[in-house]
Amino acid sequence: MQKPSGKIDMDFPEKGRERVKIENLSPEVDGGQFPCKRVLGEKLTVKADIFSDGHDVISAQLLYRFSKSRTWKNAPMILLENDRWVGEMIPTELGIYIYTVEGWVDHFKSWQRDFKKRVDAGQDVEIDLKIGTDHIEKAAKQATEEDQRKLLALASLLRKTGKLESSIAIALGDELTQLIEKYPVRQFSTRYEKELQVVVDPPKALFSTWYERFPRSCSPVSGKHGSFKDCEILLPEIARMGFDVLYLPPIHPIGEKHRKGKNNSTVSTSDDPGSPWAIGSAEGGHTAVHSKLGNIKDFDHLVKEAKKHGIDIALDVAFQCSPDHPYVKSHSEWFRWRPDGTVQYAENPPKKYEDILPINFETEEWKSLWEELRSIVEFWIGHGVRIFRVDNPHTKPFSFWEWMIPEIKKEYPEVIFLSEAFTRPKVMYRLAKGGFTQSYTYFTWRNTKEEFISYLTELTQTQAREFFRPNFWTNTPDILPEHLQFGGRPAFLMRLILAATLSSNYGMYGPAFELCLHEARPGVEEYIDNEKYEIKTWDWDQPGNLKDFITRLNKIRRANKALQTTWNLSFCENDNEKILSYIKTSEDLSNIILVIVNLDPFYTQSGWVKVPIRNLGIETTQTYMVHDLLSDEKHIWQGENNFFQLNPHVVPAHIFLIKAKLKRETDFDYFM
C-alpha cells in the first residue's frame, strides 16, 4: 500500500501484469522474520494459497536453493483444494536453504482445457487450433534443440487444414501435453514477495538421547572429586544404555566468595565444592577447566573417547559469573555496580543469589561483551564440542541469542543449542525462533491424559513445530517432579516411556533417575542433598536400578524409524481416562508404533483402544499383529477396537510394533 507520491508515472506498480497472487505461505515463521527448521533428509513441505483473476488455468512451483549457491532449483506444486497448493523438497546440506514460490497464468493449459470443452460441445475449433499452435511455438523457443524440433513438428501438424480429427487428437494427446509441460511459458509470472529460510541441522537435532551427569561425581572412590578420566571409564556403559549425548554441568573453576553449602545453604565450609554454575575463580573463567576435573588435554581426550562410542559431549553455557570471576576485574564495565561501590549480585527480591553476578547487557560496552561471549562458545567448538545446553537463556537479551547463534552456525552449521528456559510460553517460543535448536518443555509438569493431548497437540500440530523442537526430560538436577516423589518405580518407568516415545529428543539426569531417587527437600520439587552443592559417589548398579530397561527402550528407539521424529504423533482414542494411547508411523507406513501408557502408577488399568486402521492401510477384514517390543508379547488383532490391560507394577506401557498380516494366509514369516 505504501508507494511514493510524485509523478503520475511513479504511481504504477512495477508488475501490474502479474495476475497470480500468492498468500498464506507456510512454513513462514512470523512473516519470515525467522527461519523454520529441518534436519538433513527431513522433507520441507511448502504450501500456499495461489490464485489468479478470471478463469485461466494457473501453474506453480517451489523454488529453493542452498544459501551458498546462486542457482535456484524447482519442484512442481500441485493444487490440493480451495486454491491451496503444495510442493516439497528434501535438504541435503547442513546450513541455510532459501525458498519461495512462483505462480503464473498458464495460457497453454488454459487453451487446452477450453479446447477440449469446445470439441466436446461440437463447436467449430479451426481458429482455436491456430491459437494453440501459437502457444506451442512460444514454448518451443525455450526447449532443447531436440524438443524444439518435436514441438514445432506437432505445431505444424496442428496447422494442417482439412485434417481436423487428427489435429484434435494431437492437441489433446499425451505427447504434446508431456513435452510442453517441460517448457512452461512463465510470462508475467509472480514470485512470492519474500524469500524464506530453513535452517538445516544435523539429524541429532531431531533424534537424540541425552544423559546428564556431574563429572565431579564420577569417581568410584567414596567422597573423592571425580575427574574427566573417571568420566571416560563410564562411557562404554553410557553408550550401552543407548545415549548419544553426554551433557556435563559446568566444568569451570568455581567461585569461593559467597560459595553455597549443602542444600543451597548460604554458609559453606572449606570442604564444600560449591555450585558449578558459580563460574570463575582466580584459576580462570568460562574457558578454564576446574583443576580437579583435569586439564584441557584431559577434556580433549574425553571428547575423543566419547566420539568413539557415538557420544557427543554437551557443555553447559551459563553466562554468569561468580564474584571471583576474572571478568569482574578485567571487565568491570560488564557488571552493574551499586551506589555503595559493590557489585550487583543476582536476585529475585527478596531472594538473593550472592554466589552469582548477572551480566549487564545494557552496558555501553555491549559489543565487546557479545564478542567475548561468542568467543567462549568458539573456544569449546575448538575443543570438539558441538552441542551446548544453554542455562537460563531467558535472562539474557533475545537479541544477543538471535545474533550469536546464527553467527556460530554460519561457520559451524552442525552445532546444536538446547535452550534451558523454564518460563512463560511466549518467551520459550521466542528463544526457539531466535535460533535455539532444541528446547526444554513443560513435559515435566504434564500429568493427565488431557494435559498430554493438549500440550502435544500444540507442540506438533501448530506452527510451533516449524521452529520449536522439544526435548523431554524426565528430571533435572533442579527438578524432581512430584509424580516421581511418590509414584514409585512404576512412575519412573511411565515417565521414561512417555519422554522417550512422545518426543524423539529426550533426556534424563542420572544416576538420580535410573536409581529412582525420589526424596525431595520438603515443599519443593527439588532433590534433597542436591548434587549441585556436593560431590556424590554413586552405586550405579544398585538393585532395582532401571539401566536395563532404559537400554531396551533406547534400542527400540534406534530400531524404529517412527520413534525418530516428533512430528508424526497422532493420539488415538481409548475409553479409559488413565490411559494415553498414540500412534507414530514412518511416512511410508513401513514402521508403525502404537504406544499405550498407563498414567496411573498404582492400579492396573484396562480398556479398549481404537486403532485407526484405515490410515494404516489395514482393511477391516484383515488381521494384524501387535508385537510388544517391551515384553515381547504378540497379539493378533482385527478391526478398530481392541482390548488392552496394563499393570504398572509389571510394565506400565505397551510399545506395539504393528504389522498387517499379508493377505495370503500362508505367508506369515514376520512371526519369526
Place this chain on the structure above:
Amino acid sequence: MQKPSGKIDMDFPEKGRERVKIENLSPEVDGGQFPCKRVLGEKLTVKADIFSDGHDVISAQLLYRFSKSRTWKNAPMILLENDRWVGEMIPTELGIYIYTVEGWVDHFKSWQRDFKKRVDAGQDVEIDLKIGTDHIEKAAKQATEEDQRKLLALASLLRKTGKLESSIAIALGDELTQLIEKYPVRQFSTRYEKELQVVVDPPKALFSTWYERFPRSCSPVSGKHGSFKDCEILLPEIARMGFDVLYLPPIHPIGEKHRKGKNNSTVSTSDDPGSPWAIGSAEGGHTAVHSKLGNIKDFDHLVKEAKKHGIDIALDVAFQCSPDHPYVKSHSEWFRWRPDGTVQYAENPPKKYEDILPINFETEEWKSLWEELRSIVEFWIGHGVRIFRVDNPHTKPFSFWEWMIPEIKKEYPEVIFLSEAFTRPKVMYRLAKGGFTQSYTYFTWRNTKEEFISYLTELTQTQAREFFRPNFWTNTPDILPEHLQFGGRPAFLMRLILAATLSSNYGMYGPAFELCLHEARPGVEEYIDNEKYEIKTWDWDQPGNLKDFITRLNKIRRANKALQTTWNLSFCENDNEKILSYIKTSEDLSNIILVIVNLDPFYTQSGWVKVPIRNLGIETTQTYMVHDLLSDEKHIWQGENNFFQLNPHVVPAHIFLIKAKLKRETDFDYFM
C-alpha cells in the same frame, strides 16, 4: 536473520540493547501488506505479545497518527495475560491512520516493585533508596518545569538519611507513582518493526441499507422506457422505506451487435433494450448516459434530489465493453484479437457471451488502460457519486484494484466500493484486502442453522473481520435463491430479517423482492423474464407487498445501535434445529437486541432460548423485559432459559429489545 557479511563491526545488530520484543500484533493483515478497516468513530483495538528477557517490569504504548500528520499520538497499553497487551484508539478523520506499538523495560517500575518486596521482607533498603532517587532524577529530566520541581523534591526527601520510614512511604506512595508515570524513561525502547495502516471509511461503509432498481423500469407508463426523472419520483418512497443507498445497474448506452433478447436469448428484436451490462455504443461508453434515461444533467439532478432524502446513488462499475463500444476502435490494443482478425468476446467454454468483450489486462498498453479506467470512476465522482458497486471484480487483475482503489481514496477517502464477486473464498477475501470497502457474500446460499453459525463465525470472529465487510443481499437480478422460489411470503420475511439483523450492511433487488417475485427460469436460480433483458412496469403497491414490513425493519435498524455493526454478533443456544438465535449489543450494553428466527417457512417452531444474562449485566434473580420490536409484544423473562414460539405465517422472527427491570420494584417506567 539476513545481515550483510563483511567487516566484523557490521555484524552487530543496530539495536542490540533493545530488550523488549513485540510479536503477533493484531490487527495486521497479511503481515501488514494490507490495511485493516474501520469507520469514523469505530474503535481500533490493538493487541500484541510484548515481553522482555529477565524479570524486569515492562511498559508499552500504542502509537498512532493520521497519515497526513507527522506527530505520533500515544495511548497506554495494559497487560491482559500471558504477555498479551492491549491498547486502543478511535479514529476521527477519514483516510489512513498509521499505527504501531512500543515497549520498554521500565526500570523505575521494576525498582519500585522490588523495593516493596525488600521492605516487606524487612531487608536493609538504604542503598536501594539511593538507586530509586537516581531513577526519579532521570525521569525528572523529561518533565515539565513544575513536575520537575516536584519530582526533584521527592527525590531529595528520599535521599534524607535517618528518615527511613517516611522515605519508604514516599517511594511507594501515590504521588510519586502518578507523577513519574507521566515521564517514563524509555531507554532502549523497542518499536515494533512495522508501521501498519488502518483505512478509515465513512459510517455508511459499516451501516448501510441498499436498494437496487433498474431506472429504465421506473416509468409508471406500461412498457415505456423509464428515465432518471421517473426515478426521482420514487425517491420519497424509497427513503420512507428506510433505504440510504439506491444502486442503479449500468446507465450507459447499450451495444447493438449481438444484443441479447428476452431471457438471455442470443436472438433479439429491435424492441429489445439489451442488457445494461453490454456497455457502449455509437452514443458513447462508460462516461456516457443512455439517451432514454436522460442526459448527464438529469443524472446530476437525480443525485442531488436523492441526497435530499438521505440517499446516495450507487453506480455500477462494469469494466467490459459491447462490440460497439468506442474503445474497440479507439483503443483496439486493449482487447484480444483472434487469428482471423475478429475480436475476442467473453466466454466460459463452451458458453459464449458475444454481447460482451473482456478487456485484455495483459496488454502492452496496460498503463494507459489503467489510467482510463480510473478516469471513469473519477468522472462519476465528479458527478457526485460516492458509492460504486463493482461488477465481477474477480475477472480483472487484483493488482489493478489494489492500485486503483487506494489511488481514488487518496483524494476521496469517503468513496465506497462494493465488490460483486461471487467466487471462491480466497479470491473474495483478496479483493477485500486489496481495497474493496464492502463485499457480497455467500449469505444467499446459507440456509441451515449450522451453516449460518459457521459462516457468520468465520466472518465476525476470524481475521476476516479486519478487512472484509459483508453486505448481505436477499436477492439480485442474477440470483433468485431456491428458498425464495418455494418458501412463500414467510421465506421472504425470514431472509429479509436475517439479512437486516445479521449484517449491518444489507440490500435487496426491488421491486422483485418486496413483490415476492419467485418464478425462476427452470433449473436455474434466476428470475424468469429477467429484468436484465427487458423493461418492466411494476405495480409497486400490489397487495401482499412487503413495503411496510421493510419500512418497520429498517426503522428498527436505525433506532438500535446494536444493529449498526456486524462485529458484535454472538449466537445463543436454543434447543430447536430450525431456530437461529443471536444477541447483538452496543459496547456499553445500553442497547441489547435478541433476534430469534424461524428458519422453517412452513411450520410453527417453538423452543427454549438461553439468554446469556451474565454477559448482559442481568442477575439470575432479576427479571427483564423483552419487547418484540416487530409485533410490539412484551414479555417479562427471568433467568437464562426462556420459551418462544414462532408461526412463520404471522411473523417468522422476534426482534427483542431487552431491558433489565430496575432493582427497585416501584420503578418500571420503561413500560410506558
